[in-house]
Amino acid sequence: MIIERSQGKLKVIDACCPRAKSVIEQTPPELQPRVNGKAASLDEAIAAAAGHLKKAERPLLAGLGTDVDGMRAAVHLAEASHGILDHMHGRAISNNMRVLQSRGWMTTSLTELRNRADLVVFVGTDARQFQRFYERAIWPAETMFAPKPAQRQLVYLGNGLKAPTSGAPKGIKSSQLKCPPEQLGELAGAVNAVLLGQPLNNRVASIKPDAIEKLAEQLKNAKYSVIVWAPGELPDDTAEHTIESICNLVETLNETTRSSGFILGGGDGATTATSVSAWLTGYPLRVSFARGYAEYDPVANDTQTLLDDRSVDAMLWLSTLASERKVPAGERKLPTIVIADSEQCLESEPDVFIPAGIPGVDHIGTLIRADSVVSLPLKQVRDIGRTRAADILQAIHARL
């Protein structure tokens, strides 16, 4: 990324993640720590936050939009306060993770997809939320092995999905099979059945057998197909079944040719939080330290459920990656600590508000990419005196 500074303002002058660009170019808001709505020093706010956590029997540490160091500190703080950890995308993470834990999967990473895929099937997503995905992986200027990017077959399964027009090379080959999102699992299962030699006599998800057979044929003939899903874009009730069906299909394809899944997600630090939790505790998210050691329960340790059930008695919300996600709340008001890069997540005044820096803007840091392989070193581009979330969490920890 190339950033220019003129007249005290920062301007991004090359291609980069649009969210990063907008954050860097904005004039940062003036923010000050607050306790009970009143301006406080950082030290006072940290003391107040520690006070709430000390009093709490079962605090929830949620949001977790942070970098590796921030997540390390969050895990250690949860351990020390016998708290529960969940990410703002915890539902999507858990739907996906439950499939991994029941059957495993075959996946690929971004650079492989870019260079090898001759057929990309998008299930329930057109990846448009992931703004640089097409530019970096689907339509790069050149590839090592795959046919020319424009020749790449793109197939969309779902409703209202299509390839974006901006940035698309001329003559792209894309098609869509219309399918209600709840029935994507059945559709993937039907393709798998065809490949396993089972005759298809009826429509599946209102799709004619010959269209399903055609897709099966395309997959079978592809040298390296990639099936893309975005756990966060699948309906909650059927996400697990859909992902499982896709993984079954990929496994069948690999009996004769090569095929891989590709998971789109990881936004707001989801992959970073999951990965750090896994190496420090042995479990991906959702983890509870209620009994002094990590216990994994991807259903029970859900932020909204915990708030609604009143199973937690304080909440620390961490959001430092310019997320628009609001601080969640249950019916009953809990002591709430918000550590965030701006006030856009606030719907009401928390008991403690502590402004924190954005990794890659206000301080250096590391984020792990959605494919769980590559991690990126982040640089500092401005200094407006914002503290790192990791330092804030460690300071709270020290006061427990």
Add this chain to the structure above:
Amino acid sequence: MLIKLASATVYDPVNGVNAEVRDIYIRDGRIISQPGADETIDEHYDLKGYAVMAGAIDIHTHIGGGKLNLARMLLPEDHRDDPVPATRLTHSGCGHAVPATPTAGYRYAELGYTACFEPAMLPSNARQTHLELADTPMVDKGAYALLGSDDYLLRMLKSGKEQEAINDYVAWTLQATQSLAIKVVNPGGINAFKFNQRQMDIDEPNSHYGVTPRQILTALSRAVHELGVTHPLHVHGCNLGVPGNVDTTLSTINGSDGLPLHLTHIQFHSYGTEGDRAFSSGAAQIAEAVNRNKNVSIDVGQIMFGQTVTASGDTMKQHAAHKHASPNKWIAMDIECDAGCGVVPFKYKDKNFVNALQWAIGLELFLMVDDPWRIFLTTDHPNGAPFTTYPHLIRLLMDKSFRDEQLKRIHPDAAALSTVGSLSREYSLYEIAIMTRAAPAKSLGLQDYGHLAPGAVADITVYKPHRNAETMFEKPEYVFKDGRLIVKRGKVVRVVAGGTHTVRPEYDSGVEKDLKRYFDRYHTMQLDNFRVADSEITDTGINRLIVQPTRARTRS
């Protein structure tokens, strides 16, 4: 700080000390010969009757990086049975097959280990690997960068780039990924799997590049040698787990052309095809070849019975092995035009013929390879078994009657086919000290480690001798790391950070020009971001760099 270990029975093979009673003095983290007359001893340990060795060093243990983290996520049920609560000193975590990083560090230290080496770090995953290693306390760490299936090297070989250029790329990789050595896994096979090749023998060409595993082995072993890197090319050969692979392994040894080579988890590469089940031991042939070829070292990759998980870069063989997954779930991943990984849970059963024979083959190798300086004790953690089984393995090596008892429990046909029962060798404490600390330190080029002479880093383990070697080795009386007491009676008493061993062989910086072009054309990250900066390791406060010397670079 001055510490005296008084009247210890010392096993220090590097310096030829075998069970001699000596005093050892430690000042400020290092061993010294004798303090001045006016110096006061701050800590005194009366070690009469205790066995003292350098801290143990595990040359091949999968403790950090993406595939391990996937294995952790895959197996919550394995963790649930081994919860580790936080204490006043230590973090919580969990154990068994793929422990949480803090737990791995504590448990290694509690077994008397002071350094552990992650043997298969994908360059594209180097940053995360170092993050995980930093979160592994107590022990020093290091990693071997995995090359040989990366498209960049295969393109070089295909286009006939000269050895000097390959050497530059290898040296650059070592530095960019903060590695200590180079590993090759199923040379070229991980790449070939992406082109749908399902097996690859040593002289079989990659369908896209036309490059053979042997060409890759030769190019990389020469590169490592000519760059002056102490540890030889660390080789996970072709055909892992395939009956008949003994021929491939022998061919690898014979084709090494006198260049140093380390063949890892060789147990998995020592299988014949004799007998009714077409599965037999090739250990005798392998041991004979290793005994004869002094340029070759090995580690065993012993299997132990029970649940574990295999995590490997060898997607080709892991995909084939998924049919044996237990529990039945597994992961395979193609990674970044760099390599891949496969994670397959396994349950090795003593009543299963194949598993029983695998166990026996490992022991045959231990007992038939003569020179303990060239064979290292490993289970290829967690692939053959978790590292926590080491004390049991040491007892198997030191105690023939115990070994014979265990032999009676395995599948009778496997026991009958194996020579283990007829091998009377019992390892001595001196030989155990060689294979678990002196030899690994020498092989890895860890200056000032693995021995107890003045000047050495004071990584020291004190054992209470016991007729049962398992009892002796599972609970060291004391462990010192950098001269500080960290473990007492098998329990952590102080948490320390450890450092990361690396090498810095020289390279022509012109290599980056072509690499940058390649990254810009094909990769999804920039070359500058690929490289792991020193500060990423040193600024964490929980890690430091220990740069090991290399010999002067030579030209081919």
